[in-house]
Amino acid sequence: MSFKKLKFNAKKAAAVAITSFAVLSASNALADKAHDHEPFRCAPGETYYMNVMLSGVEYWFPVYEMFKEAAKSMGCETSYTGTPEYDVNKQLSTFEQVLAKKPAGILVHPMNPDPFIEPINRAAKMGIPSVTFAADSPNSDRVSFITSDNYEEGKYAADAVAEDMGGKGEYAVLENPGQDNHDRRVSAFVARMEEKWPDMKLVSRAVSNSDVTKAYNAVMTMAQAHPKLGAVFMPEATSALGAAQAAKELGGNIRVMNADVNGKILDMIKAGEVFGAVNPNQGMQGYMGFMLLYMAAHPELIDPMNDYKSSGKNPMAVPFVDNGFAIVTKDNASDFYWDKYLAKRGTKGINE
Structure with a gap:
């Protein structure tokens, strides 16, 4: 990509x-x-x-x-x-x-x-x-x-997904209504698709509220209703864990794009189970x-x-x-691991 x-x-x-x-x-x-x-x-x-x-x-x-x-x-x-x-x-x-x-x-x-x-x-x-x-x-x-810039994050994420899909296909979003930065990312993602990628169709959206199980169930339901679903975007990392697991069980054809990273998300990016992430x-x-x-x-x-x-x-x-912010892909994911960062700095982390 x-x-x-x-x-x-x-x-x-x-x-x-x-x-x-x-x-x-x-x-x-x-x-x-x-x-x-x-x-x-x-x-x-x-x-x-x-x-x-x-x-x-x-x-x-x-x-x-x-x-x-x-x-x-x-x-x-x-x-x-x-x-x-x-x-x-x-x-x-x-x-x-x-x-x-x-x-x-x-x-x-x-x-x-x-x-x-x-x-x-x-x-x-x-x-x-x-x-x-x-x-x-x-x-x-x-x-x-x-x-x-949450709006720029949403735009970059939309461009990455649409380009990989050849500018045509179906996508969905997971969201956490009421959280300011999450709302901005989702609205920017959808707006960018409508503005620059008119052949990308938003077919579903669901509330996951940073919950792994809700995200998993939502993607499963979306895929049943829309068998041609090609991508799903969410504004944070926790929901991406559930979405990626669902996408994997569904055959790995749904691109999971999210904001923020953690160790598990980075592992999934390197394994090809998460498409990519934008990370402040x-x-x-x-x-x-x-x-x-x-x-x-x-x-x-x-x-x-x-x-x-x-x-x-x-x-x-x-x-x-x-x-x-940075765009995290397979190529640079290794630079974003928390444990490696702490080891490099010689510190113990949040409770030190």
Whole structure:
């Protein structure tokens, strides 16, 4: 299969460049005695939290690894929190538990946008900034949002599948309605097919909610109703495990394309059981996520020429940073294994 190389557009690259410039500018102030403490150096016990849903999902681990790395370089402490269940109310409960500890800041992946508006806003009033990553709560008072471009991910996935099918055939999608980044990936995939590949026909869609069994059953049902089904796309890796197993049992003619990877998905890609995956740059997401959060927690480092004082807004305002993504195929799958990454770094992982 053929894949196009990923390119940043100028606008997104500029966002990253502006953020990097702010980091460097603040670092140059280390000798400035006017500050109460050294910029980019945490006070004893200063702790930053990362909060996620489905805390056992491997996707988060490299994000947290680089979150810790950035924090360690500045003498800061970190903690990983979340819920093992796909339940927004349970994630909200863990977010509240974090707030009770009065952290310096929270890097949060909100399962759904709207339920997080009030707690993020309340945290801001408490002087605790939030930075969202991978999924957003855009109407909240979060200071920044870092992610890969979910629309581009969906487009690249659609092009890869359609090209391999010769631009003609039937496809389906699995989805997790209400999760912002997943919705964007699916809508972009379908829109790209309609726009560029008019002979690709969407014949079915089903809700899997990151559940292996639901995904397996859904693909089995889809294939029975549509014997010519040639591909199925899903916005995350857990559903792909079930979809790939179903596709294998059905003869291996259904291309399974997903977003995100884990060890099992990588094994399946190398074995030809999963067609391919789009995978965000998790390490950059965690590292830059921490840098954004630290600056948000220390707005005294930044004095922009705008209305931040009169408006009461945090002067560290970078609405969006694109951390980039990769296309994972048989050719490069070996570079994405979590255990190999940890061995290379000489660390123990999420619980270290």
